[in-house]
Amino acid sequence: MSVELGSGSTERTGWRAFRTRLTGRPRLNLAYRIGVGVVGIAVLVIGILAIPYPGPGWAIVFAGLGILATEFAWARRALGWLRDRYRQGMAWYSARGPAMRVSAAAATCALVIATLWVVGTFGLLGGWIGVESQWLHSPLTW
Numbered sequence: 001m002s003v004e005l006g007s008g009s010t011e012r013t014g015w016r017a018f019r020t021r022l023t024g025r026p027r028l029n030l031a032y033r034i035g036v037g038v039v040g041i042a043v044l045v046i047g048i049l050a051i052p053y054p055g056p057g058w059a060i061v062f063a064g065l066g067i068l069a070t071e072f073a074w075a076r077r078a079l080g081w082l083r084d085r086y087r088q089g090m091a092w093y094s095a096r097g098p099a100m101r102v103s104a105a106a107a108t109c110a111l112v113i114a115t116l117w118v119v120g121t122f123g124l125l126g127g128w129i130g131v132e133s134q135w136l137h138s139p140l141t142w
Helices: 014-023 028-050 056-067 075-094 098-118 121-129
Strands: 001-005 008-013
Touching: 008 014, 028 056, 028 098, 056 075, 075 098, 098 121
Parallel strands: none
Antiparallel strands: 001 008
8 A cells, every 4th residue: 555645756554664664674574574484384383283173274274374475485375376276175075975075074073083082081071070981081191
């Protein structure tokens, strides 16, 4: 966004003005880019971990890449490439019919149940309602 001044020059306002000021200060610009990188990678990793589970896993991945794409050209390219592959994958999945959808839903359900068991959710809930059974407890020792 630019504002035209009476002498024919333009002045940047808002976000672009902020980034222009940061660009003029190399250390502050580097710190900003590092901050964007850390936040973007954290969001991206959370999204990747959330992909197999019901919920917004892919949306979080795209958000993480979007954050990174504000500062890094490689992330802009990766975001475009991933968006295309995601659309192709969803088109392939949708074309497979109801049998594929049912089997994918069953696999997702099994993954969620296995994860809840491994992290100890069933043992915790069983303790709350007074059901104690060895198979409810996680195989991990916390």
